[in-house]
Amino acid sequence: MTIYTCGELKSRLLEELSAHSDATRLDLSHVVELDTAGLQLLLTARRYASDAGRELRVANPSRAVADVLELCRLGALLEPAAAASAEA
Amino acid sequence: MDLNEALPGFVAEAGDLLREMESALLECSGGTTDAEKINLIFRSAHTIKGSAGLFGLDPIVSFVHVVETALDQVRLGHVPMTEELVTLLLRCKDHIEALLEPVGTGGVPDVSLEGRGAGLLTALRQIAEVSAPGAGSATGSDQNRAARTVAAPVDWRVSVRFGPGVLAAGMDPLGFIRYLQTFCEIRALKVLDDQLPPPAQMDPETCYLGFEMELRTASGQATIESAFDFVREDCMLSVTPMVDTTAPSVRAAPTAPAAPAARGDAAEEPAKKQAAASGDSSAATAFIRVDAAKLDSLITTIGELITAAAGANLLARRSGGSELQESTSTLTSLVEQVREGALQLRMVKMVARSPGSKESCVTSPRSLGRRFNSSSVARIRNSTKPSWSVSPIPSPTWCGMRWTTVSSLRKYGSHAANPQSARSR
Numbered sequence: 001m002t003i004y005t006c007g008e009l010k011s012r013l014l015e016e017l018s019a020h021s022d023a024t025r026l027d028l029s030h031v032v033e034l035d036t037a038g039l040q041l042l043l044t045a046r047r048y049a050s051d052a053g054r055e056l057r058v059a060n061p062s063r064a065v066a067d068v069l070e071l072c073r074l075g076a077l078l079e080p081a082a083a084a085s086a087e088a
Numbered sequence: 089m090d091l092n093e094a095l096p097g098f099v100a101e102a103g104d105l106l107r108e109m110e111s112a113l114l115e116c117s118g119g120t121t122d123a124e125k126i127n128l129i130f131r132s133a134h135t136i137k138g139s140a141g142l143f144g145l146d147p148i149v150s151f152v153h154v155v156e157t158a159l160d161q162v163r164l165g166h167v168p169m170t171e172e173l174v175t176l177l178l179r180c181k182d183h184i185e186a187l188l189e190p191v192g193t194g195g196v197p198d199v200s201l202e203g204r205g206a207g208l209l210t211a212l213r214q215i216a217e218v219s220a221p222g223a224g225s226a227t228g229s230d231q232n233r234a235a236r237t238v239a240a241p242v243d244w245r246v247s248v249r250f251g252p253g254v255l256a257a258g259m260d261p262l263g264f265i266r267y268l269q270t271f272c273e274i275r276a277l278k279v280l281d282d283q284l285p286p287p288a289q290m291d292p293e294t295c296y297l298g299f300e301m302e303l304r305t306a307s308g309q310a311t312i313e314s315a316f317d318f319v320r321e322d323c324m325l326s327v328t329p330m331v332d333t334t335a336p337s338v339r340a341a342p343t344a345p346a347a348p349a350a351r352g353d354a355a356e357e358p359a360k361k362q363a364a365a366s367g368d369s370s371a372a373t374a375f376i377r378v379d380a381a382k383l384d385s386l387i388t389t390i391g392e393l394i395t396a397a398a399g400a401n402l403l404a405r406r407s408g409g410s411e412l413q414e415s416t417s418t419l420t421s422l423v424e425q426v427r428e429g430a431l432q433l434r435m436v437k438m439v440a441r442s443p444g445s446k447e448s449c450v451t452s453p454r455s456l457g458r459r460f461n462s463s464s465v466a467r468i469r470n471s472t473k474p475s476w477s478v479s480p481i482p483s484p485t486w487c488g489m490r491w492t493t494v495s496s497l498r499k500y501g502s503h504a505a506n507p508q509s510a511r512s513r
Binding site: 010047 | 250255256258260261262263265266269274276277278279281284286287288290292293295296297299
């Protein structure tokens with residue numbers, strides 16, 4: 001999820017989120033790179049979900065995702081660790 | 089002009105710096121340890137580290153960091169510049185060269201380099217540690233930043249908001265924060281996302297974020313600010329010392345970080361450091377920052393002007409009117425002069441100038457005047473030694489911030505910033 005892909009990703013992400021109105025998990029296990037553009041897309045997705053009365057959490061964060069969330073102290077975006085590892 | 093071109097520029101420049109470092113080291117090996125030489129070596133390392141950081145070349149940053157730290161100890165007089173150390177530093181220099189090579193060619197770094205680097209660093213730390221005398225500096229941690237953190241760290245509150253265009257300009261604000269991590273302990277961080285528009289209106293390539301951080305570092309305000317040099321014109325940055333209420337710090341947080349005296353009485357070391365720094369800055373005071381994009385567009389226009397003038401010249405000759413010919417040839421030679429002038433301007437090193445000197449540079453016409461009078465090829469990064477002498481046109485432009493399009497960055501990303509992820513993308 002980087003500046004190169006965010007344009008396309010944003011519409012896909014929001015489409016998916018509105019198509020699955022009960023979705024609360026975002027599986028980011030295949031994300032190999034996350035930059036600032038990706039991060040703010042993630043925050044946008046969270047806002048989109050919360051506007052719809054849902055709480056969006058990241059599941060299975062890849063190393064890249066986990067690094068950024070840790071750097072930015074955004075661990076709250078993650079699913080509780082237990083849930084995440086149970087899913088994995 | 090984009091990062092593809094910027095990167096070779098960086099490599100070339102780092103090469104120059106390393107050569108300077110080498111010759112200064114060789115002079116030191118004669119037993120003379122003059123402060124100027126050591127300062128030069130230190131600055132070379134420092135500049136390479138800073139630039140490498142901006143290109144996300146982490147292995148280089150972390151290696152040079154230790155070298156720089158050791159050099160800092162030498163500079164502060166805590167460690168003597170022995171033959172042994174000179175030899176070691178020369179080997180470190182070779183190692184940095186080896187690290188740079190794959191960056192220049194886009195190749196993959198040799199795995200054996202890692203082991204060699206680690207060995208050098210261990211040796212370096214041993215020398216710098218063992219011979220570091222006195223209670224002040226010998227609290228020595230094994231950490232990379234031994235020298236920096238030992239010098240009484242201070243807490244800072246840093247608030248930065250990035251301009252909307254920084255992402256499209258090819259910069260990743262997270263990269264700046266990661267760079268801060270190389271010399272700061274990030275004690276707290278908050279992502280400021282209040283500017284994020286409603287999802288529907290959010291443009292993925294516009295930057296809306298800001299960051300608020302609490303940093304602990306022995307480096308000064310200027311060093312923190314300099315981490316943002318490359319986005320300085322496109323961000324709102326505030327760096328303020330925190331009044332230390334919670335953290336048990338050995339020394340009182342300075343209320344006036346700019347005043348050397350305020351630091352000096354708390355600890356001798358920062359005072360020395362400050363003195364060294366101010367000695368530095370008197371030499372490295374005047375810098376100017378040029379918007380390279382404007383310069384580029386000027387040169388492009390001049391290129392078109394030359395073509396147009398040549399066309400007019402040709403037509404004039406065909407038409408046979410001697411007055412017309414004369415006037416077009418005058419025009420052509422004037423255009424040539426303008427072109428020469430513009431090209432010389434471009435030879436200026438558009439380098440992030442020394443932190444803190446921005447204002448003095450901008451507001452002091454005297455220093456500007458002197459600079460431009462001294463030579464049309466201004467040596468922007470002035471120091472006691474011309475460590476940034478003029479080199480051929482393409483090479484110095486890398487730091488000129490001509491990072492234009494996102495697409496142009498792809499190539500850069502694929503061979504430099506993060507090879508693994510680029511491949512798997």
